[in-house]
Amino acid sequence: MNIVTTLSVNEKKQNDLMSLFKNEAFHFFSNAVEPTGELKEADVVVTYGDDITPEMIKIAEKLKWIMVMSAGVDKLPFQEIKKRNILVTNVRGIHKIPMAEYTMGMMLQVSKHLQQVTEQEKSHEWKRLSMNELYQKNVCIIGVGAIGGQIAKLCKAFGMNTYGINTSGKEVEFVDEVGTMDRLEEFLAHADFVVSILPSTQDTKYLLTKRHFQLMQETSIFINIGRGDVIQESVLLEVLNEKLIGHAILDVFENEPLAKDHPFWGMDNVTVTPHISSITSRYLPRAFAIFEENLRTFKSGGKTLINQVNVDRGY
Amino acid sequence: MNIVTTLSVNEKKQNDLMSLFKNEAFHFFSNAVEPTGELKEADVVVTYGDDITPEMIKIAEKLKWIMVMSAGVDKLPFQEIKKRNILVTNVRGIHKIPMAEYTMGMMLQVSKHLQQVTEQEKSHEWKRLSMNELYQKNVCIIGVGAIGGQIAKLCKAFGMNTYGINTSGKEVEFVDEVGTMDRLEEFLAHADFVVSILPSTQDTKYLLTKRHFQLMQETSIFINIGRGDVIQESVLLEVLNEKLIGHAILDVFENEPLAKDHPFWGMDNVTVTPHISSITSRYLPRAFAIFEENLRTFKSGGKTLINQVNVDRGY
Incomplete structure (x- = not known):
């Protein structure tokens, strides 16, 4: 499975993820513009949710799941996501x-x-x-x-x-x-x-x-x-x-x-203040904990991921 | 009864006190240096507790009760107070x-x-x-x-x-x-x-x-x-x-x-910060509420005032 991240993940965390999920291929990027080639093959995209364009959804033709490491999903191109029946999860609850x-x-x-x-x-x-x-x-x-x-x-x-x-x-x-x-x-x-x-x-x-x-x-x-x-x-x-x-x-x-x-x-x-109310040193650890549990479920073919977003409602 | 204050009390509060306690003579000062004559006749002194000197206790020969509108009483001349058996109360609890x-x-x-x-x-x-x-x-x-x-x-x-x-x-x-x-x-x-x-x-x-x-x-x-x-x-x-x-x-x-x-x-x-942790707009109203209740008790000859300070222990 190809997993593309569009947010910066520090080296320690990258190694953690790779050793936790040895069979998956992680492609770490710190933005959504760079990974054009990788997007084409991506099964999963991990993002803050504000960088995904309708075009990217089209490019990412294998995409099945978008993990949004934020609570706000209002910037996502829901029309394209709905058409393709792509799963969306977020990290609501950790905020x-x-x-x-x-x-x-x-x-x-x-x-x-x-x-x-x-x-x-x-x-x-x-x-x-x-x-x-x-x-x-x-x-x-x-x-x-x-x-x-x-x-x-x-x-x-x-x-x-x-x-x-x-x-x-x-x-x-x-x-x-x-x-x-x-x-x-x-x-x-x-x-x-x-x-x-x-x-x-x-x-x-x-x-x-x-x-x-x-x-x-x-x-x-x-x-x-x-x-x-x-x-x-x-x-x-x-x-x-x-x-x-x-x-x-x-x-x-x-x-x-x-x-x-x-x-x-x-x-x-x-x-x-510069949109920081939820940003603390414990934010990403909590967000990754949700991602990791969801990835385990997703891999094993489980249907109910944590914090699934209702694509019709938009939250 | 003569009541001398050594802390500034605004006009509204002065009028409140005088109408609440019509039979008492209030002498409002904003420090402890001015009221030498009044101190001589004072039965009660209302103070923040940091301005009372041993000399003042000697001058205030009728003094029976010191109402400290603060919690810290460590600046009080306890030796003189003890000798004269003067009551001390403070406003602990409102902080x-x-x-x-x-x-x-x-x-x-x-x-x-x-x-x-x-x-x-x-x-x-x-x-x-x-x-x-x-x-x-x-x-x-x-x-x-x-x-x-x-x-x-x-x-x-x-x-x-x-x-x-x-x-x-x-x-x-x-x-x-x-x-x-x-x-x-x-x-x-x-x-x-x-x-x-x-x-x-x-x-x-x-x-x-x-x-x-x-x-x-x-x-x-x-x-x-x-x-x-x-x-x-x-x-x-x-x-x-x-x-x-x-x-x-x-x-x-x-x-x-x-x-x-x-x-x-x-x-x-x-x-x-300039010793302000307890100072809010509600401090004096709460402190005066205690003073007023104590004054009622004191007038009626009651023995147990709120927040009596143990003069031996110093708090």
Whole structure:
């Protein structure tokens, strides 16, 4: 079996994989452009999911399985994939710990004015500013699944009140109140923190509008760790220029990487991070653990791989 | 009854107090130097506890109760207080929420390289660095009481392993393993985070030595939110210059404010904060709630005030 990777895998891990799966031929690349010849023979492609074009699917005429080492699969050419009946799996589930830690880190950074504390430190200034607390604050989590549930768990430990939106409105552990989209406005109106973890789908694109931010408090903090297109960037810019809310922490954008001259970079009420909320030193080990288990199943002709993506639904 | 405050109380709160306790005479000052005349007549002094001198106790010949709006009472002139049998109460217990939040904020700031993320943001640099996780890391809490217990609670929610030192060795909720001082070295050897919350007493002064830091890992992070004199500052400086550990987060110092030319300010492996771990917008409201309840008891001749300090023990 020919396995092509389009993400960089360090030498140690390459050797691990080759010794774990002695009968398979691994072709390690660090991007999807180089391996044209190898793609033609590939049975499996391992990718972050943002580099696969419709043309590549055509070239990879033997391709049966795409292992996406990410949760977002919105960049995949689903039409071609569906036509060919190619299996798609992702690594959803491994994001919840790092992304929840990132979220709490950012909530605390803003609430505790830690950037200001750092500035004072740089000028050797001993000035006792007063911080805010997370305790008893309200958080509204839009898209409360595995990741949102982990955020809710941490928020509850901090004594926060948790509200969540999902498609079913069904109860979620650690979320005080769960509703479907029709309760979003109600939840937003009293939220101190609003966290969007929505993937990019037809239903979620531009789902948030200016009106939603008008409903929030002047001090509310918006955190986007889902996908950038949950709100039109020009609208979010308006919201922030008009200071409808207190602060936005943006890890995802409509166009990534964020252009060097984008106004978000320089705004006092915006924190920009380069789509890193899930990236920790433990990300790839966890992702490869899923890949390896799936590869064993796939080799033995097993039908149910971990985290199979519904190709019709797109997630 | 004459009540003298030596900390600034805003006008709204002054009016609240005067209307709550109509029969008492309040004398509001923002320091302990001004109210010489008033001190002579004072029955009660409300203070942060770091401004009361032996001379002031002598002047305040009617003084019966010192309400310390802080947890640390180590700066009080206990000899004079004991001689006169003056009651001392503090506000221990109200620190646990802000101090635990500060601690998690700092653990996340260092683990997630958030200062570096901010630097990149300033130069509009989209560079995806890899962060670390708190998940499954070990924390050793030296002095695990109310505050340490709250830190342990949060650490457990993050999936960390918690170890704690206290004087009894008795179990504490959310602490996986509790020991007395004789287990400190064992706990330190595998701790990723070491948090000292020790007060300053005869037993804790210079309790930590270079040897303790030699036992820690090169990557360990030391967080001091207790009192600065738990380690001699010159020794800590040596430890950090020799990079025996990864990072120190220092909120307390042997001499505060930290001198403008102190080397700690400029060190890459040190984060200095100006003794703010407990200061949030909710600090004074909580502290006054305790004072008000105690004042009611005190007025009615009640004997047991909240948080009475053992004058012999000094805490």
